[in-house]
Amino acid sequence: MEQIGTFGASPYKVEDLQLFNGTNAETTARALAGCAIIRLPHGGKVADSYRARLYIVLRGALDVEADTSSGMNDGTVSRILPGESVGEQAVLDDTANLFAITASEESDLLVIEAELVWRLIDESNGLARNLLRMLSFRIRAANALLRRRQKLGEFYRQLSLNDSLTGLCNRAWLNDMLPKMIATAQRNGAPLSLVMIDLDHFKRFNDTHGHPAGDDALRVASDVVAAALRPTDFAVRYGGEELMVILPDTSEQLALMVAERLCWRLQEAVVFSDMRLPLPHITGSFGVACLAAGETEDALVARADAALYRAKQDGRNRVAL
Known part of the structure; x- marks a missing residue:
């Protein structure tokens, strides 16, 4: 960036600068007369990491990417247009600018040192009212952005906890x-029961009809x-063609009834509407276990899995305890 003159010798007017709206234009102009005007080429950066200064865009536009030193920058960029300023917080905090400031086109900037800002x-x-109003607006905008980021973070967190193919918990x-x-x-x-479910002959189903059809069957x-x-209750894709159902506050007998209902509904569900199978259905084997006193999650899952194995050994398309 290069200095191309001072404010007093430029055609720019105080009335065009938002920060000085409502101030005495003549007095302000005299105070700003010696302030430097610098020119940034397109893509040029404000290289000023050691002192607090206020920058006002006279011509062109700036892109401001905040908080580059914290390691938390997410790429959010603010556009600063003619008459607008950047660096107020740095001046008030008496700290160096933590913003990456880049000219989105060739731009002329008025540079006001922190000492002069405080005197004004x-x-x-x-000027004090304008500064408070501007900072209030930016705080509101920052809070709104934070809320959007929190919602987006929660959205992605939920995505990370759901299986992308089936929509079940993962x-x-x-x-x-x-x-x-x-x-x-x-x-x-309180009672808690698990139901382990394995789709019957799923490998043969995939080999016969292809993996896209297998995905359809899983869905x-x-x-x-x-x-x-x-x-x-909660449904989980446990892995491959194996599903799990968690039934809080559910006794073994009630869990058995739930599993029987699921077994029946599954064999009635249609995968192929064009009848490419003799019966266009899939079936599943079900294993049920209810939590015992002092039992760990691994032990409970192992018992449900053992019950599932018995259902498969007994002929599939059935429920075992």
């Missing part, structure tokens, strides 16, 4: 939540399971 604030109530969710649910059930003396099965549960 002392001399002009109008193993990451299970690893986090199942120990908590088991601890709650143990503490309250159909997952929809059947999710639609049959209570709002307090």
